[in-house]
Amino acid sequence: MQLLLISIMVFVIMIMGAPVAYSFGLGALLFLILNGLSLGPVASTAFYAMNSFAFLAIPLFVLAGDLMTRSGIADRLVGFSSSLLKNVKGAMGAAVIFASMFFGMLTGSNIATITAIAGIMKEPMMKMGYKKEYIAGVLAASGPLGYMIPPNTNAIMFAVIASCSVSDLFLSTVVPGLIWAIMMMVVNRFLYKKYYDPSVATEEYKEIAIRDGDKIPGETIGTYFKDLGKTFVLTIPALIMPLIIFGGIYGGIFTATEAGAVSGVYAIILGVIITKNMKAKGIWDSFTSTGKQMGTILFITPFAAIFTYVLVTNGAPAAIANFFLSVSNNKIILLLLLDAVFIVSGFFVGPAVIIFVITPLLMPTAAAMGIDTIQLGVMLFVAIGIGNITPPMAFNLFIAARVVDVEVSKVIKPLYYYFIFTGVPMLLLVTFVPELSLWLPRLISG
Amino acid sequence: GCGTGGGNNSTETSGSEQTWELNLGCIANNPTTSTGYNSIGKAILEFTELADEYTEGKVKITPHWSSVLGNNVQLYEQIMMGELDFHIGQPMSSADKRFAAWNVPFVFESLEEVKIGFNSETGVLFKLTSNWMEENGVKLLAVNTSVFRGVISQDPVYVPADMKKMKIRTYEDSLVNKFWGEIGTASIIAGSEIYSALQTKTVDAMEFHATGTMSFKLYEVAKYFTDLNWQWTNGATLTLPIELWESFPEEVQKALQRAADEMVERQYSYEIADQEQVFADLEEEGMTIIKPTDEQRQEWIELSRGMDDWFKDYVGSEAYDEYMAAVAENKAAMK
Amino acid sequence: MKTIIRFLKPINKATGVLLNHFNGFLIFTIFAIVLYTILCRYVFNINTGGIDEFTVYCMTSSVWVGAVLVSRNYSEGQIKIDLLRTYVKNETVMAVFDSIWQIIGIIVMAMYTNLSFKYFIYQLKRGSVLSGVNFPIWVFTGIMTLCSALIAIYELSYIVHLINSRLLSKRREG
Numbered sequence A: 001m002q003l004l005l006i007s008i009m010v011f012v013i014m015i016m017g018a019p020v021a022y023s024f025g026l027g028a029l030l031f032l033i034l035n036g037l038s039l040g041p042v043a044s045t046a047f048y049a050m051n052s053f054a055f056l057a058i059p060l061f062v063l064a065g066d067l068m069t070r071s072g073i074a075d076r077l078v079g080f081s082s083s084l085l086k087n088v089k090g091a092m093g094a095a096v097i098f099a100s101m102f103f104g105m106l107t108g109s110n111i112a113t114i115t116a117i118a119g120i121m122k123e124p125m126m127k128m129g130y131k132k133e134y135i136a137g138v139l140a141a142s143g144p145l146g147y148m149i150p151p152n153t154n155a156i157m158f159a160v161i162a163s164c165s166v167s168d169l170f171l172s173t174v175v176p177g178l179i180w181a182i183m184m185m186v187v188n189r190f191l192y193k194k195y196y197d198p199s200v201a202t203e204e205y206k207e208i209a210i211r212d213g214d215k216i217p218g219e220t221i222g223t224y225f226k227d228l229g230k231t232f233v234l235t236i237p238a239l240i241m242p243l244i245i246f247g248g249i250y251g252g253i254f255t256a257t258e259a260g261a262v263s264g265v266y267a268i269i270l271g272v273i274i275t276k277n278m279k280a281k282g283i284w285d286s287f288t289s290t291g292k293q294m295g296t297i298l299f300i301t302p303f304a305a306i307f308t309y310v311l312v313t314n315g316a317p318a319a320i321a322n323f324f325l326s327v328s329n330n331k332i333i334l335l336l337l338l339d340a341v342f343i344v345s346g347f348f349v350g351p352a353v354i355i356f357v358i359t360p361l362l363m364p365t366a367a368a369m370g371i372d373t374i375q376l377g378v379m380l381f382v383a384i385g386i387g388n389i390t391p392p393m394a395f396n397l398f399i400a401a402r403v404v405d406v407e408v409s410k411v412i413k414p415l416y417y418y419f420i421f422t423g424v425p426m427l428l429l430v431t432f433v434p435e436l437s438l439w440l441p442r443l444i445s446g
Numbered sequence B: 001g002c003g004t005g006g007g008n009n010s011t012e013t014s015g016s017e018q019t020w021e022l023n024l025g026c027i028a029n030n031p032t033t034s035t036g037y038n039s040i041g042k043a044i045l046e047f048t049e050l051a052d053e054y055t056e057g058k059v060k061i062t063p064h065w066s067s068v069l070g071n072n073v074q075l076y077e078q079i080m081m082g083e084l085d086f087h088i089g090q091p092m093s094s095a096d097k098r099f100a101a102w103n104v105p106f107v108f109e110s111l112e113e114v115k116i117g118f119n120s121e122t123g124v125l126f127k128l129t130s131n132w133m134e135e136n137g138v139k140l141l142a143v144n145t146s147v148f149r150g151v152i153s154q155d156p157v158y159v160p161a162d163m164k165k166m167k168i169r170t171y172e173d174s175l176v177n178k179f180w181g182e183i184g185t186a187s188i189i190a191g192s193e194i195y196s197a198l199q200t201k202t203v204d205a206m207e208f209h210a211t212g213t214m215s216f217k218l219y220e221v222a223k224y225f226t227d228l229n230w231q232w233t234n235g236a237t238l239t240l241p242i243e244l245w246e247s248f249p250e251e252v253q254k255a256l257q258r259a260a261d262e263m264v265e266r267q268y269s270y271e272i273a274d275q276e277q278v279f280a281d282l283e284e285e286g287m288t289i290i291k292p293t294d295e296q297r298q299e300w301i302e303l304s305r306g307m308d309d310w311f312k313d314y315v316g317s318e319a320y321d322e323y324m325a326a327v328a329e330n331k332a333a334m335k
Numbered sequence C: 001m002k003t004i005i006r007f008l009k010p011i012n013k014a015t016g017v018l019l020n021h022f023n024g025f026l027i028f029t030i031f032a033i034v035l036y037t038i039l040c041r042y043v044f045n046i047n048t049g050g051i052d053e054f055t056v057y058c059m060t061s062s063v064w065v066g067a068v069l070v071s072r073n074y075s076e077g078q079i080k081i082d083l084l085r086t087y088v089k090n091e092t093v094m095a096v097f098d099s100i101w102q103i104i105g106i107i108v109m110a111m112y113t114n115l116s117f118k119y120f121i122y123q124l125k126r127g128s129v130l131s132g133v134n135f136p137i138w139v140f141t142g143i144m145t146l147c148s149a150l151i152a153i154y155e156l157s158y159i160v161h162l163i164n165s166r167l168l169s170k171r172r173e174g
């Protein structure tokens, strides 16, 4: 009860503007002190929380993104894709979603996806007149595509606790992932206008921005391809980058995390030799600016970990699960409650606790209801995607807002549409249509 | 105070009717959901049940699975600091250099040998370990027999020379890196990337146990398992802060020790049963199991003994000699 | 008061420059080690000798150092949600709330510094090392402790700054 009140307090002071890290810190310390519990584990929990290779992708891809922007590669990549999609409405928003899927083939992590795609897209999109909050919103929403498209690190963890095949899990999210991406593109199509004002585009982007989504008078197929060819030639060096990363990972040269460092090196080479935008000072600035960004992006982690420690050692995850599951026996209601447990716990705890603590509590109920383990996994992965954008514990949201440099509160609004019109329907879809998850694994592994 | 539980969560009613609500941290997975090849998880759960039973409900231990309270480095450190009530796992050499002695390759020949050496009443290895841990402020209750480790690979491995050109995945441990670095190219890859790294052949091999190969589904991405038993993992050692231990009345101590001893028996029998089944299961999943001949195994052992000076230097010569003497004494006692 | 500020200003500035470059160095170290690992494994077929473990600890440290740099700059600040600001336009009300959050920040960071310091002393005494490279862990907990202390100090100085600027603007109005 006290823990519930403290969790609510954390939530309230957080949305009233208290820094996220301090809100978690205050909640945890308050609970420990009020209950006379030892404060001894606080510092070591905080220290070891960040001490994980899982986070290493963040500095590497933030750095790579920064270097790509400074070198001018990002501009060229976006210039090309906007020529390609010039008559598509909200093309750049769709491009973020598409790029997240593409990047998903390389990494199993949504955080790496957000930081990597943000690095390439944010500057040019801002220059075109997209509002920062929308760029961050689309990035945060499409982050889960980074693991819905295999490989998938969440699947590797889930496979162990649920004793099911990793490759089946990899396959199971492909169809739902594609559907999710299409839903996002549809939402983007209707939403982008509210956050897009080509009249504020910078000089270099004026031309691209104005015509984004509108037919240009006098354009023919000939001029379209001529323009496309022109931007393509400029983009060739930049397009080699994804090839290097793809080849490197699938050729067994480096891991998806290490790919961040390789992209950084390539960006430096291009910036110095091809675009000639880069000087030693600029390169060093990339390193210092990445360091500073770490101070906001990951500073939440230690304090969130202390709060999680308090929740876990005091039985909160079990309480949430049991509360919901004791309500009804009706299968449809139980399925909805299962989703509710996922969504509610997703507000307060991060992916690791959902996978390792909440899911095992739900598994007996799920099994009794005849839910296939693979399907439960897919529900879990979608729920993690949703949980990552719902505060207080909302890493995708915080990271996207930080890398785009915009207030979190502003990002909540566009993200709300993605939550209501893509996240929740997607969870219901994979809950009530098992075939979406099971069809492909059955087709391939029999 | 005694940590998250310890003195804090204990609720005193009257005199001898004191009860304790305590936390146990481990990296094992919850055996109620991770059912297959989880001898350690099963043993941990049963220890908490037995503790409850033998103390007549006075000691309630909540297990926290899957590293949610931290990894082994962190958990053992919490025990040393008196901030966690129980840890079942591997006390890491980063906390006490002497613990690296357990990681020396090719020391034990069978799980039975381990079990006898680490028997809580009579085992010479148990006594030595217990003394070491006492200096850390830690009470050692039991050492499970845990598992031996072999080699997973994409190409067949019989003798060290087979791995000369292989990139071998290891984890952050100097001794483990030293050994595999002599054999091929040792490379540290994070746990979360192992599956993908084997799949894309970023690494060609890794050292791991057979049961883990089953539960982590690594048979999906690798072809061979060599039953090498190159190293015993001290992976399921039950410890608690001495301060907490001494705060228990004698009958509670006895009950906990009994539960711990019974846990060891059970983990051993589960593991033996798993070992009898695991290779058949791995073969069914398409893996080829390689059992090196005595001569082939001898090549590995000789290579390892050639590094003994390094190991000794790394562990610390005093601790190394003490440990090896205890191992020899145990071997002698078995015959 | 003024002389103290005059004395502190250059120290503050030097700290900022130093920490900024140190942080760049930490990120560079991560970057270099990862590249070195790839080269060792794929090109040269040699062992990295466990140096990989440094990357994670450098990352941890860069987070703390980065957080100092962020709290040093009043206009930036830590990640917050700040929905209130979109509804409440009254400057004084917001200044009151800002001060409350600031005080919470000071309390949390001061307590954390204390706990972190104890942990640092513990590790120093125990001599815990990174098992891969035998490097003392207390160096990193030391950085964490120092940084959390600096954050507490900067949060405190921000409150002084807030109150000062409120008073100044009041005086100007009056």
Ligand code: NA
Binding pocket: A103, A104, A105, A106, A107, A108, A109, A145, A146, A147, A148, A149, A150, A151, A152
């Ligand atoms: Na992926």
Ligand code: NA
Binding pocket: A346, A347, A348, A349, A386, A387, A388, A389, A390, A391, A392, A393, A394
């Ligand atoms: Na959330």
